[in-house]
Amino acid sequence: MKVLRKLLGLTTAALFMGITTHAVLSDVSAEEAKQTAAWSLPDEEQNLLNVTNGDVLGxxxxxxxxxxxxxxxxxxxxxxxxxxxxxxxxxxxxxxxxxxxxxxxxxxxxxxxxxxxxxxxxxxxxxxxxxxxxxxxxxxxxxxxxxxxxxxxxxxxxxxxxxxxxxxxxxxxxxxxxxxxxxxxxxxxxxxxxxxxxxxxxxxxxxxxxxxxxxxxxxxxxSKTAYGYKYDRDYTLFFSELSSTANEQLQEVGVVHGIQDWKADYFLINGRTFTDNLYNPRSVINDPRSRIVAYEDETVLLRLMAIGADHVFSIHPHGYHMEVVALDGRKLKSTYDKDTICIASGERIDVLVRIPHFASQRKCLSCNLGAGITIMHDHNLRGMVSTGKYPMGALTIFDVRSKAKAAQPEAPVKTEGRPYNPLEH
Ligand SMILES: [Cu+2]
Known part of the structure; x- marks a missing residue:
């Protein structure tokens, strides 16, 4: 198990690097060595790794x-x-x-x-x-x-x-x-x-x-299936609210004063906010668990979850519809399509997004972040404001790439030690 843990750690790092920056392609031999280590795992462990995305396991x-x-x-x-x-x-x-x-x-x-x-x-x-x-x-x-x-x-x-x-x-x-x-x-x-x-x-x-x-x-x-549906990649996006002032009061005295007026000053996806500095390493889009990287023709499973005091997140991807396949951990008898999904505290909504063949070339006119990049954000716009600043809140991106291009990387994107930036993609 120790060996597995080591390999899991290694592969997690490889996955994170691969998703965080294209610079990983510049170190092809090191990457190949890591892949070989992962591929030489026994089937059982390899499958486990695949289905859990290299997350730490019990x-x-x-x-x-x-x-x-x-x-x-x-x-x-x-x-x-x-x-x-x-x-x-x-x-x-x-x-x-x-x-x-x-x-x-x-x-x-x-x-x-x-x-x-x-x-x-x-x-x-x-x-x-x-x-x-x-x-x-x-x-x-x-x-x-x-x-x-x-x-x-x-x-x-x-x-x-x-x-x-x-x-x-x-x-x-x-x-x-x-x-x-x-x-x-x-x-x-x-x-x-x-x-x-x-x-x-x-x-x-x-x-x-x-x-x-x-x-x-x-x-x-x-296997990479959920509720009987096959998928190529999956992301868990946990939407939540945080009040730094309430937490500070708990830390200092243990009581939140005027708890009925509790108000979030951060709206989060997986514990982070988006911010307009695309290089910010703490931004949602520089978190490999939260930026939705996919290749054309793939099916992506998004596990949407929310928790908070009273904010209802209204999740809206530009450029895609989402097929709702399960609500609160139960498969729906028939699925339906949505481009805006409201999710309140305690709910889980599982959706499939089918990435079209041309998606890596498509530019989102509303964000203009580059080919293949589209945003997904909270359309209850309160959730796009944190500490009084906009756009700072629950926003992530789809980062869709061409498989053919990935197979033949002619010139890897140079990031010079900075986080991957979709504008350079
Ligand atoms: Cu507790």
Whole structure:
């Protein structure tokens, strides 16, 4: 498994590099070596890698059961405008979901755990395969000494999974929430494939909006299919709201004043905002999980998810219609096409986008970012304004390339160490 982890890490890096910048093509031999390493995996592991996009996975226990260890912690995330926002949420051991024991100090958290992310990394599960997910509460390490947020308990609620109450993470119904420096194991066997999410259910308003949520992807098997539909690529786009001022109040005193007036100052896709500086490394479009890279004639599965206080995201791609194939983790009896999809907190909508043959040559007249580039943005335009600035919010791009061109890269795009910029594409 260690070898697999290494290879998974390697391939993840390769995938990220490949998507982040065309410069990867300039180092063809290194890339080939990585590909060879990935291709020489046994079929089972190769298929696993394909279907999870190289995401970090749990490990198999001695009895063959999947095991994931999630740790709650706090920390800062950097927004595209440079602001560091204090958040708390779930994380895991560095490069894996393995058990690193109880983590109780800031130093241990820094040494053993990945920094906290919002949303935290996806958890991939498989229909019919039992999983043990252990939640460890490491406490808060960056809150003010007398803040009421210190020492709070947490849970994982498996939103959308039909579970018995004992493993569904609603505190004290009937299981107590996980106290500071304690842990609890949720043992579940997924019944249905689809797109779901996990979130804390203690003091839900504050804990969820502070950052305690992550995608749960349940696969039917090891093939690139969802609900019986084949796809070539898939992206999970988690839309959410964040209030840096509310979080600051939690950090300092543990209470959000005037909670009825809670207002997001950031509208996020996978924890980032778009910003008009296309080189900004913290922008949505420079995140390989969030920029929708595809090739002509491919079918792309988008797993859309949302969480927040009250904002309804209205997701609108320029240039494409989306075929809605599933709602809230259930296959629709008949699909329908939409070019604008409203998604509210807690919902998951799975859509297929079929990329036409000419799409890599097509220029979007509204954004004029270059051939093959079209934007997808929140059409509830409140979600396009963060910290009072527009366009800064829930916007990403389709970045469609020609397969023929990719097969024969004559002159790789030079980025000189900067993030990939669609204007240079
Ligand atoms: Cu919590």
């Amino acid at each position: 490990e198999r226990g001695k009895d063959g059961v999947w095991e994931y260890h999630l740790y709650t912690t706090d920390g800062y995330i950097e927004m595209a405008n440079g602001e560091l926002v204090w958040v708390f949420g779930y994380t895991h051991a560095k490069d894996s979901f393995r058990n690193v024991g109880e983590v109780t100090t800031k130093e241990q958290a820094a040494e053993l755990l990945e920094p906290v992310k919002v949303p935290s990394d996806p958890v991939h599960l498989f229909v019919g395969e039992k999983v043990r997910i252990t939640l460890h509460n490491t406490g808060m390490h960056c809150a003010a000494e007398h803040s009421g947020i210190n020492h709070v308990a947490h849970t994982i609620h498996f939103h959308g999974l039909d579970l018995t109450p004992s493993v569904d993470g609603v505190p004290s119904l009937p299981v107590d929430p996980v106290l500071e420096h304690k842990s609890f194991t949720y043992e579940i066997t997924p019944q249905y494939e689809g797109s779901f999410m996990g979130h804390c259910h203690v003091d839900s308003f504050n804990h969820i909006l502070a950052g305690m949520y992550f995608p749960i992807i349940i696969h039917q098997d090891r």
